[in-house]
Amino acid sequence: xxxxxxxxxxxxxxxxxxxxxxxxxxxxxxxxxxxxxxxxxxxxxxxxxxxxxxxxxxxxxxxxxxxxxxxxxxxxxxxxxxxxxxxxxxxxxxxxxxxxxxxxxxxxxxxxxxxxxxxxxxxxxxxxxxxxxxxxxxxxxxxxxxxxxxxxxxxxxxxxxxxxxxxxxxxxxxxxxxxxxxxxxxxxxxxxxxxxxxxxxxxxxxxxxxxxxxxxxxxxxxxxxxxxxxxxxxxxxxxxxxxxxxxxxxxxxxxxxxxxxxxxxxxxxxxxxxxxxxxxxxxxxxxxxxxxxxxxxxxxxxxxxxxxxxxxxxxxxxxxxxxxxxxxxxxxxxxxxxxxxxxxxxxxxxx
Numbered sequence: 001x002x003x004x005x006x007x008x009x010x011x012x013x014x015x016x017x018x019x020x021x022x023x024x025x026x027x028x029x030x031x032x033x034x035x036x037x038x039x040x041x042x043x044x045x046x047x048x049x050x051x052x053x054x055x056x057x058x059x060x061x062x063x064x065x066x067x068x069x070x071x072x073x074x075x076x077x078x079x080x081x082x083x084x085x086x087x088x089x090x091x092x093x094x095x096x097x098x099x100x101x102x103x104x105x106x107x108x109x110x111x112x113x114x115x116x117x118x119x120x121x122x123x124x125x126x127x128x129x130x131x132x133x134x135x136x137x138x139x140x141x142x143x144x145x146x147x148x149x150x151x152x153x154x155x156x157x158x159x160x161x162x163x164x165x166x167x168x169x170x171x172x173x174x175x176x177x178x179x180x181x182x183x184x185x186x187x188x189x190x191x192x193x194x195x196x197x198x199x200x201x202x203x204x205x206x207x208x209x210x211x212x213x214x215x216x217x218x219x220x221x222x223x224x225x226x227x228x229x230x231x232x233x234x235x236x237x238x239x240x241x242x243x244x245x246x247x248x249x250x251x252x253x254x255x256x257x258x259x260x261x262x263x264x265x266x267x268x269x270x271x272x273x274x275x276x277x278x279x280x281x282x283x284x285x286x287x288x289x290x291x292x293x294x295x296x297x298x299x300x301x302x303x304x305x306x307x308x309x310x311x312x313x314x315x316x317x318x319x320x321x322x323x324x325x326x327x328x329x330x331x332x333x334x335x336x337x338x339x340x341x342x343x344x345x346x347x348x349x350x351x
Contacts, residue, residue, distance in 0.1 A: 005329040007311040008318045014279040015197050017313030024323060027091035030055075030106075035094050037085075039114065042137065048121075050130050051113030053085055055094055055104040073102040073146040073342050074138060075335075076174075078131055078155030080181075080315070082208050084112050089152050089180070089315050092331040100335060103145070107134050109155075111212055120220040122212070124243050125154050125186055126259020128162040135173040146345055148176040148338035152315055153282070156182035157261045163272060164264025176341025177272040178334040181280055181315045184265075185287050186256035190236045193282050201282070201314075202235055209235075213242045265291060266298040271344070273305045273337040275330060277312030305337070 011017040028034040030053060038056075041049040057072035075097045079087055090106055097104035107130065108114075109123035123130075131149075138147060151159030156179035163170050163177060170177075183189035194202045210232060217223050226245040232238050240252035249255035278285045288308050295301045309317075317330035 003327075003329070003332065005309060005312075005317065005333070006319050007309070008320055008323075008326060010323060011313070011316070011318055014277075014281045014311075014313045017277075017279070017311065017316035017318060018201075018281060020313075020318055021088045021316055025088045025092075025318075025326070025328070027088050028095055030085040030091060030094060035091070035098060037094075041113075041115075042134070044130065044133060046119065048110065048117050048119045050110065050134065051108040051115070052134065053106040053108065055097060057103040058098050058101050069103075070142055071144050073100070073148065073338075074142060075102050075104040075338065076131075076134065076138065076147065076149045077104065077106045078149065078151035078158055079106065079109070079112070080153030080155055081125075082112065082205055083152070083155070084108055087152075089331060092328055093150055093334065096331050096335040100339065103142075105134070105138065107131060111216075116215070116219065120216060120223050121246055122216065122243070124247055124255065124259065125157045125183070126161060126255070127247070128158055128165060131158055131162055132166075132173070139173055146175045146342035147173070148178070148341060149174050150178045150180065150334050150338070151182070152180045153183065156180055157184065157186070157259070160184070160261035160268070160272075160274075161259070161264045163270060164261065164267035166269075167267045168269045170268075170270045174270055175345040176338045177270055178275065178337055179272065180275045180330055180334065181282070182261065182274065182276060183283055184260060184262040184291055185283075186260045187253060188287060189283050190234075190239070190252070190256065192284050194234050194236075198281050205235060206232060206238060209238055209242075213238070216246075262287070262290060262294060265294040265304070266300045268300045268303050271303055271305075271337075271341045273307060273334065275307050275317070275333060277314070277317065278308055278310045279312065280314045282314045307333075 030037050038054050040052050043049050057069050094104045110117045111122040159179050244255045320326040
């Protein structure tokens with residue numbers, strides 16, 4: 001099916017396009033009758049655990065009428081900073097999966113789940129280990145199922161970095177990938193988000209990040225020699241005071257440099273869609289030009305589709321003539337891209 005993205009005229013600026021998803025959009029709740037889910041804790045090799053929210057496949061997809069549930073396509077979602085089951089894009093992606101008969105999993109990054117993690121560490125934009133672990137286990141448990149991954153915002157950076165790290169080996173773990181509203185350059189994204197009205201977003205994130213960090217300090221005395229939490233006003237200050245020392249970085253600048261996905265893009269060897277709006281208030285638009293430069297002339301250009309519409313905000317991509325007739329291009333486009341990747345992978349398997 002073909003649908004053309006025509007940004008909603010009634011969301012005329014980047015901030016309204018961004019905020020509509022949280023304030024105006026309505027998606028079914030995970031755990032409702034429309035999207036019945038289960039939660040599982042999967043132990044990790046370092047003695048901790050990750051939490052997954054899982055949606056069973058609702059039925060066979062087109063062309064697989066006689067396939068078993070184990071053969072149905074699966075979607076793994078990697079959420080953004082302080083995201084989770086409440087995130088509108090997570091709910092929308094699960095809705096898309098359910099409509100298509102797919103299974104879906106949401107990886108809740110450490111400290112974003114329903115229970116405190118065992119270890120002092122938390123999560124960050126460059127940590128690809130847990131995502132890789134979950135993908136490996138999903139492949140082991142469902143070896144015949146097409147598998148796609150959607151990473152959004154922070155989760156998109158994690159996904160792009162993982163794809164670049166794995167290179168051709170990524171095809172053993174997934175058949176397609178979509179990274180949406182990615183902060184490809186973390187340092188510039190951190191500076192950008194606090195500018196002007198963007199400070200509203202920054203304070204929103206800090207409102208939950210700081211209490212979580214204080215709870216870590218209370219439960220893990222060994223962190224107190226590494227971390228002090230003075231009055232923190234920006235995400236850069238938070239990452240300098242907490243994220244960097246807890247996860248082995250020298251500073252926020254060191255963390256951003258080593259964790260940004262931009263240098264990893266040329267290594268991608270899996271069908272991948274990069275979907276970012278040029279007016280995303282979380283990222284300077286010139287970074288998208290650098291993304292194109294990374295892809296041009298590299299083998300990754302054969303694998304990566306870069307789609308950068310002029311409007312859409314951050315994880316917005318709302319279309320439709322009126323608010324009561326809105327439709328959401330981002331999640332639909334992600335599912336359509338993966339459906340095509342699954343079809344291509346199936347043809348290759350049986351060629």
